[in-house]
Amino acid sequence: xxxxxxxxxxxxxxxxxxxxxxxxxxxxxxxxxxxxxxxxxxxxxxxxxxxxxxxxxxxxxxxxxxxxxxxxxxxxxxxxxxxxxxxxxxxxxxxxxxxxxxxxxxxxxxxxxxxxxxxxxxxxxxxxxxxxxxxxxxxxxxxxxxxxxxxxxxxxxxxxxxxxxxxxxxxxxxxxxxxxxxxxxxxxxxxxxxxxxxxxxxxxxxxxxxxxxxxxx
Numbered sequence: 001x002x003x004x005x006x007x008x009x010x011x012x013x014x015x016x017x018x019x020x021x022x023x024x025x026x027x028x029x030x031x032x033x034x035x036x037x038x039x040x041x042x043x044x045x046x047x048x049x050x051x052x053x054x055x056x057x058x059x060x061x062x063x064x065x066x067x068x069x070x071x072x073x074x075x076x077x078x079x080x081x082x083x084x085x086x087x088x089x090x091x092x093x094x095x096x097x098x099x100x101x102x103x104x105x106x107x108x109x110x111x112x113x114x115x116x117x118x119x120x121x122x123x124x125x126x127x128x129x130x131x132x133x134x135x136x137x138x139x140x141x142x143x144x145x146x147x148x149x150x151x152x153x154x155x156x157x158x159x160x161x162x163x164x165x166x167x168x169x170x171x172x173x174x175x176x177x178x179x180x181x182x183x184x185x186x187x188x189x190x191x192x193x194x195x196x197x198x199x200x201x202x203x204x205x206x207x208x209x210x211x212x213x214x215x216x217x
Contacts, residue, residue, distance in 0.1 A: 025149060117140055
């Protein structure tokens with residue numbers, strides 16, 4: 001990664017939904033764990049809005065499976081279950097619970113003693129992502145160094161960012177990880193309004209680099 005020198009002691013990755021931690025920072029997390037950095041992940045929403053009309057995957061089952069997917073991927077890159085926190089706030093309606101999100105994130109930032117916070121961009125197309133970004137901005141001014149990662153729209157061009165260039169092996173590992181969120185990549189087929197990542201989106205999420213934009217103080 002190009003940018004400010006030095007390795008953080010404790011990294012906190014904040015994901016609006018279960019899978020954003022991998023889309024935004026899979027390789028960053030992998031490298032930090034290999035360096036012995038303590039990595040913690042906070043998933044803010046329950047992820048239940050991805051398939052609201054599925055009969056086979058009612059809300060409780062979907063939420064539980066999406067948590068399993070995140071834990072499984074993170075465990076494979078060295079982040080154990082006790083280092084993953086789910087705030088379980090409403091997916092798709094996070095703006096109605098912005099206060100709860102801010103309080104929950106504040107507790108995690110303090111509890112984990114984060115020296116680097118990685119969170120979604122305030123310019124993201126998804127309203128939940130923008131709500132999380134606004135909460136983080138309010139909590140970390142002043143505070144630990146904060147980097148923002150882009151998600152939506154997939155494949156967007158980001159300028160002025162800090163680039164983490166992926167090796168071929170890292171790209172393949174990240175692509176396998178993203179595809180392993182099977183609830184989001186085609187496993188649920190009985191909801192005409194459900195979300196499924198397209199091949200193009202997966203390719204965009206697993207490109208040659210992860211980009212992070214440093215928050216201006």
